[in-house]
Amino acid sequence: MNPESNLCVKMVGVGCAGLRLLDRVAAAGFPASSFLALDSDCEQLQRCQIAERVQLGETNRRGWGCSGDEGEGANCVRAARDRIAGKLMGADLVVIVAGMGGGMGGGGAPVVAEIASEGGALVVALAIEPFDLEGHNETAQIAVNRLTQVADTVVRMPNQNVMETLGKGASVPECMEAANGHVLEALMGLSRLARADGELNVDFAHVRRLMTGYHGESSLVTVEVAGDARPRALLEAILKHPYLNTGSELRNCEGLIVSLVGDEYMSMEEVNEFVTHLKATAARAKLILGVHVDNAMGKGMGA
Ligand SMILES: Nc1nc2c(ncn2[C@@H]2O[C@H](COP(=O)(O)OP(=O)(O)OP(=O)(O)O)[C@@H](O)[C@H]2O)c(=O)[nH]1
Ligand SMILES: [Mg+2]
Incomplete structure (x- = not known):
């Protein structure tokens, strides 16, 4: 991430939650070589300013989101497989961020992980899990399991756990902000791990050896x-x-x-x-x- 480490890190946001976090993390100075935004929803893509954007599902979604349909999300990514593979080429580490309760995020992120892994990168996926009140827990868990099979490691980021640390009177924006704050903090911590200018450095080759093919969960x-x-x-x-x-x-x-x-x-x-x-x-x-x-x-x- 740091030029001195010669590590090529690419970060991918899938669906609305993924795009919002991508924008935030890029603005906070996450030192990725590139940021890639993937969505079928053209409005969300237009709002995402910093990343390289790829419009998905042009024919079947016609600029709309995936309306919670994970099959549609997966199809949209599959249809753009070659374009996405080209953008991820040369990456040592691909970090994917997506909301598991969405059609685009939950359905699309596992296919992105597969493409990144085929390209030879270590794949770390940040799986944002829904608030209980959304009622998407079951589909989100299926998406996390699918993601775990293809990514080298999956980091669960449960929105609900964050709510439990806030008071009962917390407003909706406060809850969202707290949830995003934890995801951002975790990502910035991850960026430090790959820096090569420490007194003692974490050796990426060592991390890679430990994590490649692990297909399990990690916490960050x-x-x-x-x-x-x-x-x-x-x-x-x-x-x-x-x-x-x-x-x-x-x-x-x-x-x-x-x-x-x-x-x-x-x-x-x-x-x-x-x-x-x-x-x-x-x-x-x-x-x-x-x-x-x-x-x-x-x-x-x-x-
Ligand atoms: N922490 C956090 N979570 C979010 C945010 N936006 C959405 N989510 C979560 O992500 C899940 C997926 O929502 P979206 O990202 O809107 O869905 P999508 O991936 O675009 O999928 P479709 O709407 O079906 O196209 C939701 O169920 C929420 O739990 C956000 O800004 N921050
Ligand atoms: Mg959407």
Whole structure:
């Protein structure tokens, strides 16, 4: 992602949720080589300013969305297979983001993952799961399962878990913003993992070897803490993260890729203390660690 790492990362948004997040993440400075927006809905595509846009389903959807029909979503992507393969050519890592409750996202994302994988990239898919009140849970789970079979790893981003951290009176835009905030944070954390300018760098070849053909679920969280006792506080913040189901995902995981970031005063002892806490919590996990110094963190420490 960083030019120094020579890593070619391409990010793809599928359907309305995917496009919105693509725009946000590109604006936030996610260092991808390219951003690709895929939708049959021409209005949504026009709104998406930053990405390279590909209009899907021109004949069968005629500029409309897929009205929740996952079969239509899959067909639209299949029909544009060669165009999409061309855009993804040369990528080492393809990151796909889509809402699993939609026809375009839920139906189309697995086909995009298949195309990206055939092109030789490591494929990480971010699956945004619907709010309970939408009533799409069952179809979304089918889409996630399909995606897991083709992507090297799928990261579930349940909108509902975010709502549980907000008060009952939270407005609709507040809930959406909180959900998007977590997806953005996670993506920005992912971008740090691939940077080559750290004190200790995560080796992409190592990540690739661990993840290629895994076809399982991963979690992706980013947290930041400040104050005294930062290493302990950092682990506690991770355990409380809404995507980690009160820490059970961390306790039972088999592999951990961690990018630790702090100001120039972050001591080796603090790094050591954090790693000790982490290993005690995720006892079975193999750990790949990166350490970055970033003075923009102020007195904070993040992972
Ligand atoms: N976090 C977040 N989730 C969203 C957003 N927009 C939609 N979603 C979720 O994504 C799911 C899919 O919605 P869309 O992205 O609109 O659907 P689509 O993929 O365009 O599919 P069609 O409408 O059938 O063409 C919804 O069920 C929501 O749960 C968003 O802006 N942020
Ligand atoms: Mg749509």
